[in-house]
Amino acid sequence: MDIIDYYNWRYATKKFNPNKKIPNTDLELIKESIRLAPTSYGLQLFKVIIIENQVQKDELRKFSYNQSQISDASHLFIFCNSTKVFEKDIDVYIQNKSISQEMPVEENKGYGDFLKKTLLNKDSEKTSVWTKNQTYIALTHLMTACASLKIDSCPIEGFNTTLYNEFLDINKKSLSAGVVAAVGYRSESDNSQYYKKVRKSTKDIFEIH
Ligand SMILES: Cc1cc2nc3c(=O)[nH]c(=O)nc-3n(C[C@H](O)[C@H](O)[C@H](O)COP(=O)(O)O)c2cc1C
Structure with missing residues (x-):
C-alpha cells in the first residue's frame, strides 16, 4: 500500500x-x-x-x-x-540539542537566549x-x-x-x-467504514500561481 x-x-x-x-x-x-x-x-x-x-x-x-x-x-x-513556556523548557532543549548534535552547550547559548527573549513573556x-x-x-x-x-x-x-x-x-x-x-x-458493525469519503475536489482546494 x-x-x-x-x-x-x-x-x-x-x-x-x-x-x-x-x-x-x-x-x-x-x-x-x-x-x-x-x-x-x-x-x-x-x-x-x-x-x-x-x-x-x-x-x-x-x-x-x-x-x-x-x-x-x-x-x-x-x-x-x-x-506557559518556562525557562527550564528552553534549558532542557538546549541541553538535548547539544548532546544530540555533539556540540558544546556554550555554542547553543545564544540561541537559547534568543528563545527565552522571544517566548518567556508571551501571554498565556x-x-x-x-x-x-x-x-x-x-x-x-x-x-x-x-x-x-x-x-x-x-x-x-x-x-x-x-x-x-x-x-x-x-x-x-x-x-x-x-x-x-x-x-x-x-x-x-460500524457503518461509517462503508461510507464514501466526502472531500472537496482538488481544483476547489488548490490554486497555482
Ligand atoms: C480536529 C478534529 C476533531 C474531530 N472531533 C470529532 C469528534 O469529537 N467526534 C467524532 O466522532 N469525530 C470527530 N472528528 C472526525 C471528523 O468528523 C472526520 O474526520 C471528518 O468528518 C472526515 O471524515 P473521515 O475522517 O472519516 O475521512 C474530528 C476530526 C478532527 C480532524
Whole structure:
C-alpha cells in the first residue's frame, strides 16, 4: 500500500471493537511517530497522556458528550499542550540539542537566549493557541502511523476541556487537554467504514500561481 491508500483506508472510527487491544510493539511505534513530529523551534511543548485503564476511559466518556469511542477504543491518546513556556523548557532543549548534535552547550547559548527573549513573556492565551496548534501535527503523525499498521483511530475535539483538565489534574503542570485520539480496531458493525469519503475536489482546494 502507498501513502494515499493509507489515507483512503483510515476513517474517523465511530464504533470500536471494545475487546481488541493494541499490541505493545505497535503502541511503541505509534509513540515514536508522535515523538518524531516536528514542532516550532523543536521545543515539543506538550505531553501525551495515554489512557488504557477501562475505569478511566468510562469516566472520560462522561466528559466527552457520551461518545462511545472514548470507552471502547483500546487506548486514548490525550494531547495536552503547555499553557506557559518556562525557562527550564528552553534549558532542557538546549541541553538535548547539544548532546544530540555533539556540540558544546556554550555554542547553543545564544540561541537559547534568543528563545527565552522571544517566548518567556508571551501571554498565556497566545502561548496556548501556539502550542495547541502543534499538537495537531503530532496527531496527524499518529493517525498516519496507525493507518500504516492497520489500526483505526478517531480524532476527537468533542470533550469538555475543563473537566478533562480536572480529571487528569494537569492545571498544576501548566498543561491543558487539547485534542484526543481514540485508537483501536473498528467494530464490524460500524457503518461509517462503508461510507464514501466526502472531500472537496482538488481544483476547489488548490490554486497555482
Ligand atoms: C480536529 C478534529 C476533531 C474531530 N472531533 C470529532 C469528534 O469529537 N467526534 C467524532 O466522532 N469525530 C470527530 N472528528 C472526525 C471528523 O468528523 C472526520 O474526520 C471528518 O468528518 C472526515 O471524515 P473521515 O475522517 O472519516 O475521512 C474530528 C476530526 C478532527 C480532524
